[in-house]
Amino acid sequence: MNNFRTPPTLATEALDMGYGTRRVIDGLDVALPSAKVTAIVGPNGCGKSTLLAGLARLHKPDGGNVLLNGEDIQRLPSRQLATQLALLPQEAIAPEGLTVTELIRFGRQPHQGWLRQWSAEDQRVVQHALTAAGLENLADRPIDALSGGQRQRAWIAMTIAQQTPLLLLDEPTSALDLGHQIEVFELVRHLAGHGRTVVMVLHDLASACRYADHLIAMCDGKIIDQGAPATVVTPQLVRKLYQVDCTLLSDPDTGSPLLANVRRATEPA
Amino acid sequence: MKVALITRRLEQRTLLALLLTALVAVSVVSLLVGAGTVSPSQALSMLLGNENSEAYFVVWELRAPRTLIGIAVGMALGVSGALLQAVARNPLAEPGLLGVSAGAAFAVALALVLGASAASLRISVAQVGALVGCLCVLGVARWRGVGNDPIRLVLAGAAFSALLGAMTSMILLFDQRSADEVRFWVIGSLAGRRLEDLWAVLPSMAFCTVLIALIARPLSALALGERMASGLGHHPQLIRAMVVLCVALLVGAATAIAGPIIFVGLVVPFIARAFAGPDIRRTLWFCLPIGPLIILAADIISRVVVSPSELPLGVLTALCGAPVLIAAVRARRLPML
Amino acid sequence: MSLSMPPRCLKTEFRKQDTAALLFSAPSIKAADEVSVIPPTGYWRWSGRGTSILIERRAVWVNTGLLLALLLAGIAYLCLGSLTLDPREVISALAGQGDMMTGFMVQELRLPRLVAACLTGGAFALAGILMQTLARNRLATPGIIGIDNGATAFAVASVVGMSVSLAPSAMALTGAVTAAVLTFGLAAGSGTQGYRFIVAGIGVGAVFGAITQLLLARVAIDTANAAYPWTVGSLNARSGGSVQLLGIGLMLGFVAALALARSLTILRFSEATANGLGVNAKARRVQILLLSVVLTALAVAVAGPVGMVGLIGPEIARALSTPRHVPVVAATLAGALVMVLADLAGRTLLAPIELPVGIVTAIIGGPWLLWILMRPQRSHA
Numbered sequence: 013m014n015n016f017r018t019p020p021t022l023a024t025e026a027l028d029m030g031y032g033t034r035r036v037i038d039g040l041d042v043a044l045p046s047a048k049v050t051a052i053v054g055p056n057g058c059g060k061s062t063l064l065a066g067l068a069r070l071h072k073p074d075g076g077n078v079l080l081n082g083e084d085i086q087r088l089p090s091r092q093l094a095t096q097l098a099l100l101p102q103e104a105i106a107p108e109g110l111t112v113t114e115l116i117r118f119g120r121q122p123h124q125g126w127l128r129q130w131s132a133e134d135q136r137v138v139q140h141a142l143t144a145a146g147l148e149n150l151a152d153r154p155i156d157a158l159s160g161g162q163r164q165r166a167w168i169a170m171t172i173a174q175q176t177p178l179l180l181l182d183e184p185t186s187a188l189d190l191g192h193q194i195e196v197f198e199l200v201r202h203l204a205g206h207g208r209t210v211v212m213v214l215h216d217l218a219s220a221c222r223y224a225d226h227l228i229a230m231c232d233g234k235i236i237d238q239g240a241p242a243t244v245v246t247p248q249l250v251r252k253l254y255q256v257d258c259t260l261l262s263d264p265d266t267g268s269p270l271l272a273n274v275r276r277a278t279e280p281a
Numbered sequence: 282m283k284v285a286l287i288t289r290r291l292e293q294r295t296l297l298a299l300l301l302t303a304l305v306a307v308s309v310v311s312l313l314v315g316a317g318t319v320s321p322s323q324a325l326s327m328l329l330g331n332e333n334s335e336a337y338f339v340v341w342e343l344r345a346p347r348t349l350i351g352i353a354v355g356m357a358l359g360v361s362g363a364l365l366q367a368v369a370r371n372p373l374a375e376p377g378l379l380g381v382s383a384g385a386a387f388a389v390a391l392a393l394v395l396g397a398s399a400a401s402l403r404i405s406v407a408q409v410g411a412l413v414g415c416l417c418v419l420g421v422a423r424w425r426g427v428g429n430d431p432i433r434l435v436l437a438g439a440a441f442s443a444l445l446g447a448m449t450s451m452i453l454l455f456d457q458r459s460a461d462e463v464r465f466w467v468i469g470s471l472a473g474r475r476l477e478d479l480w481a482v483l484p485s486m487a488f489c490t491v492l493i494a495l496i497a498r499p500l501s502a503l504a505l506g507e508r509m510a511s512g513l514g515h516h517p518q519l520i521r522a523m524v525v526l527c528v529a530l531l532v533g534a535a536t537a538i539a540g541p542i543i544f545v546g547l548v549v550p551f552i553a554r555a556f557a558g559p560d561i562r563r564t565l566w567f568c569l570p571i572g573p574l575i576i577l578a579a580d581i582i583s584r585v586v587v588s589p590s591e592l593p594l595g596v597l598t599a600l601c602g603a604p605v606l607i608a609a610v611r612a613r614r615l616p617m618l
Numbered sequence: 619m620s621l622s623m624p625p626r627c628l629k630t631e632f633r634k635q636d637t638a639a640l641l642f643s644a645p646s647i648k649a650a651d652e653v654s655v656i657p658p659t660g661y662w663r664w665s666g667r668g669t670s671i672l673i674e675r676r677a678v679w680v681n682t683g684l685l686l687a688l689l690l691a692g693i694a695y696l697c698l699g700s701l702t703l704d705p706r707e708v709i710s711a712l713a714g715q716g717d718m719m720t721g722f723m724v725q726e727l728r729l730p731r732l733v734a735a736c737l738t739g740g741a742f743a744l745a746g747i748l749m750q751t752l753a754r755n756r757l758a759t760p761g762i763i764g765i766d767n768g769a770t771a772f773a774v775a776s777v778v779g780m781s782v783s784l785a786p787s788a789m790a791l792t793g794a795v796t797a798a799v800l801t802f803g804l805a806a807g808s809g810t811q812g813y814r815f816i817v818a819g820i821g822v823g824a825v826f827g828a829i830t831q832l833l834l835a836r837v838a839i840d841t842a843n844a845a846y847p848w849t850v851g852s853l854n855a856r857s858g859g860s861v862q863l864l865g866i867g868l869m870l871g872f873v874a875a876l877a878l879a880r881s882l883t884i885l886r887f888s889e890a891t892a893n894g895l896g897v898n899a900k901a902r903r904v905q906i907l908l909l910s911v912v913l914t915a916l917a918v919a920v921a922g923p924v925g926m927v928g929l930i931g932p933e934i935a936r937a938l939s940t941p942r943h944v945p946v947v948a949a950t951l952a953g954a955l956v957m958v959l960a961d962l963a964g965r966t967l968l969a970p971i972e973l974p975v976g977i978v979t980a981i982i983g984g985p986w987l988l989w990i991l992m993r994p995q996r997s998h999a
Contacts, residue, residue, distance in 0.1 A: 065890075068890075068893070068894065069893070070889075070890050070893055090893070090896045090897060090898040091896035092896075093896065094894060094895055094896025095896070097894075098894055099890060099891075099893070099894035100894070101888055101890035101891055101894070103888070104887070104888060104890075104891055105887065105888055105891075106887065107886040107887070107941050108941055109940075109941035110941050110942070113658070113659075114658075114941075114942055117658060118883075118884065118887075118895060119895070121880070121884060121895045121896060121897075122895060122896035126671075126880075127669040127670075127671065128668070128669060128670055129663075129670050129671050129672040130655070130657060130658065130661070130663055130665075130670050130672045131655070131670055132654065132655045135655055135656065152659075171894070174894075174895070
């Protein structure tokens with residue numbers, strides 16, 4: 013069985029990725045810090061979602077490797093990978109009529125088999141996932157009847173039930189309003205607090221600053237800077253990424269950077 | 282800018298003239314070529330004045346009516362396709378695909394089984410069937426937004442035609458006597474069709490021509506949207522009703538003579554729009570020569586490929602129409618007309 | 619909802635309790651644990667020595683019910699016809715007793731046809747539900763996306779003797795594969811989920827339909843007339859060899875589908891989700907496509923294009939089942955049931971005229987298809 017006690021490592025080595033002849037990611041080397049929340053940010057088309065797809069083995073690299081615990085993920089069997097790394101794609105669609113618990117149970121799939129369909133362990137983990145995501149009261153509600161935030165939490169609960177030390181989220185809050193976004197982010201922080209490594213692609217730099225321990229800023233398929241948000245985010249970086257000027261403040265409660273007075277850049281980056 | 286427009290107009294005039302010339306040429310070929318024993322050279326020498334009673338009979342009694350019918354059917358199907366596409370605002374709306382032809386065929390089969398046999402009755406029955414089919418399809422299109430998605434509408438139409446087709450087959454099995462009469466007709470073809478049928482549908486086709494001339498201008502305004510059209514002083518509901526009437530009369534007439542022929546109403550406006558641009562009036566002009574051109578060309582091929590027997594015309598139109606349908610569907614963005 | 623509540627209310631208190639302990643404790647199954655395992659709602663659980671098997675109660679009832687209905691329909695099928703028999707007569711005839719005439723009628727005429735109906739119906743419906751799941755599209759059944767027509771065109775080529783000596787089954791398989799490659803090839807890029815894929819498939823089907831007509835037009839009228847009922851779907855023109863081939867194929871295909879059942883359930887999610895859950899989506903989809911195409915081809919070789927069964931069978935199965943699984947078994951049984959009933963209706967309703975089963979299913983399936991299309995679109999917020 014998987015050894016959860018030693019945190020897993022996920023890294024890339026001279027990774028090249030693209031679509032057809034178009035190169036999106038070029039010779040990328042990155043190591044993702046364990047048991048932390050990492051946010052990948054950057055302008056549209058910078059390759060951040062492609063990178064996530066590469067990390068999750070959804071998209072085959074043109075060159076280089078993605079290494080999970082030092083091993084090339086292309087060589088791992090699908091099922092073994094699914095016990096190490098869970099993924100929540102951007103627009104997750106569930107079959108019609110499924111309830112929350114039924115959806116979460118699918119997360120146990122990689123641990124099950126024809127002769128091992130429902131163990132005590134499965135039962136415990138599904139119950140735990142429901143609790144962790146705060147969905148106990150909605151357990152038998154159909155997915156279609158949930159609010160956006162609740163639905164997203166149900167999907168994250170499914171990945172929790174997968175019991176993987178690594179969790180990859182592709183823009184988990186893109187279609188949610190502010191309240192629902194906070195629901196999801198707090199759940200993510202909660203998971204990282206209990207030793208999971210979470211990597212998420214985010215559109216919004218402000219929430220990345222607020223909720224990530226580690227920030228990876230990408231532009232044109234390359235990493236411009238990475239590190240703790242407080243050290244990485246500078247007015248120069250923001251201008252480079254989004255062609256805007258801003259004033260940086262420090263959050264009086266958490267110390268994370270806050271963007272204020274955002275306006276179009278007056279001079280070229 | 283203005284100069285460019287004028288030259289474009291001129292080019293379109295030339296193009297139209299070229300198409301008409303081509304139509305004349307194809308008509309002549311249609312007189313000369315056939316599945317039977319009269320060779321093109323025999324037919325040509327007869328046309329040039331040499332006595333040949335067999336060639337005379339074949340050319341004037343068999344091939345000439347067939348050519349005339351082909352021209353009429355091609356015009357009717359092409360124009361009705363363009364009209365239906367304009368009113369459904371859907372480039373895939375085709376009378377054959379959407380079940381209008383199937384409605385006409387079903388009505389005729391039903392009428393024949395119930396005892397009708399007169400040719401003129403058959404035409405009005407087919408037209409009523411086409412009208413009902415047309416109304417069904419457009420009713421479906423307005424139902425819960427099915428029509429907002431061009432492709433969904435086509436699917437509904439395909440399901441509807443398949444259903445009507447199966448019911449027609451059932452009726453034919455039910456009544457063996459009329460089956461023999463109808464089976465021959467239910468496969469679209471120009472072979473062995475009677476010229477009297479053509480005379481019988483001419484009045485309704487003339488009526489449609491007048492009606493189309495009247496509604497062409499407001500119809501092109503309808504392309505800007507219903508509100509815009511009312512703002513310009515037109516009555517969208519009335520225009521739509523008249524277009525539906527025209528489509529039903531034309532498709533009914535064409536189906537009554539030649540049987541159901543699908544895909545022509547899709548291909549012809551498709552080509553016509555490529556020549557004429559988005560304006561419905563110019564598209565209609567281009568449909569007039571292109572429709573007969575395609576029908577006659579397909580008919581000539583159908584006589585030659587499997588000579589001495591003949592291929593049903595519908596087979597050929599399907600063979601060239603289906604790829605157009607696939608290409609249209611594959612296009613990244615379907616233009617809403 | 620979010621408007622009526624202040625943001626504070628949305629903040630969810632996540633239980634801090636012993637989650638860490640749960641996450642990091644090595645999984646251990648103890649005997650004491652086993653006692654406390656409650657199967658998920660709607661399931662029976664059978665367990666012992668580290669194995670545990672879940673059986674969905676609803677599926678058991680549905681499959682038993684469908685099997686019983688199929689049995690009853692089968693008996694009715696053997697009883698009714700040009701000569702109406704008593705069920706007791708039929709049973710004694712099946713046992714090899716009773717008078718010669720009845721024995722011949724039941725064993726030589728009706729029983730083989732009943733078997734053919736069950737096999738073709740099951741195969742069409744199984745192929746249908748496989749294709750629907752693979753394409754994640756309720757309309758994507760082999761009959762609608764042109765695969766039936768492809769198989770028919772090629773099989774007709776062998777029947778009308780276009781200098782091909784291969785058996786119809788082999789030709790049907792070639793045609794089905796050609797059509798599948800065309801439809802899926804043309805859909806590449808735009809995906810299989812939308813209506814576009816279906817219309818492209820209809821286009822491919824129209825081409826093959828025209829080719830069938832063309833082949834029929836080329837041969838002598840008698841040969842064409844003999845092949846005609848088969849081109850609209852009929853159990854009259856079947857050959858013994860292709861029925862046996864279908865029997866073997868359906869048996870193997872059914873086992874393969876059961877083995878794939880767990881992956882099928884996961885494939886209903888998006889490709890990314892399926893991969894995330896440890897299913898190699900690409901490889902599985904190729905296997906499922908192949909299975910579906912082979913089943914369709916074998917069934918077409920027996921009965922012609924009765925593709926509507928591939929739509930109706932899975933629809934019935936889904937309506938009766940829960941959304942937790944892809945109802946592979948129920949769809950197969952429902953397909954067989956529909957085929958038996960449709961052929962029974964075709965044989966008896968307008969007697970002495972026999973309606974080809976393809977026409978009966980088209981008349982039942984057409985409105986059904988329309989209804990599917992007219993349903994309001996499912997919206998994703």
